[in-house]
Amino acid sequence: MGAVAGFGRRLLGVTVDWLLAYVLTLAVMGLDALGGSAIGWWVWAVWFVLTVIPTAFFGMTPGMVAVGIRVARVDMAATVGFRAILRTVLLGLVLPAVVRDADGRGWHDRASQTIVIRSRA
Template sequence: MTRWIDSWLPGSAAGPGGGPTGGHRGERFGLPRSGPGAAAGFGRRLGAITIDWLLGYLIATLFAGPDPFGTQSNLSWTVWLVWFLLTAVSTAIFGVTPGMTALGLRVARIDNAVLVGVPRALLRTALLGLVVPALVRDDDGRGWHDRATRTVVIRTR
């Protein structure tokens, strides 16, 4: 049965005829079951974003110091901004973030275009930064941020 959100969210998990296809993750996009090119699992994706977040924290601390503007709240926003820029720019240009590179992942468009592009990368990163859209996932393991931007995270090794 198709979920109510499938009717308006791009990159819907509904297969032909409105129901899920029922195969392995990423099958509806022509991805293999395992190995390079397969849809990435939640653990690797979580590890990649953790690496990116820690890298953003390190960069923010180096440039802003451990106590920017005198409050912890400002450091949090500085870290988020550095993470956002690091993630959006590297995803738009290369299709990967430093954390994804370390864990053998990359972002791919489901229409097989080579580049993710700036608008998709900005929207994807903004939704990822809100956390909840990334936790609500479909049968292919894609969060709302991937569905809204018609992307999928795949393994490179």
């Protein structure tokens, strides 16, 4: 616990969150929305809210809980707070999350001064 989370767990966690965003979007819009051109933007908006709010207050999203990881601030503050907005915007752009440093932190984590750690073994 407390060690930097590996890329596999991080990828699985964000995948669970994206799938949950799809399910929630389709639950509201109906299956007919699958053929629409705006479905991707709606899913992204739902994913954004589903990621920012729990990360800001609890340090983890539903997908992170499922895979046993959480976001922590590098200055050891209790909550991520407003940094979750910048982190999520950059995570949604994908490239900043894929490019990582020697510590395994993506650009989105470096810009928001956060790190993803394991919350259970």
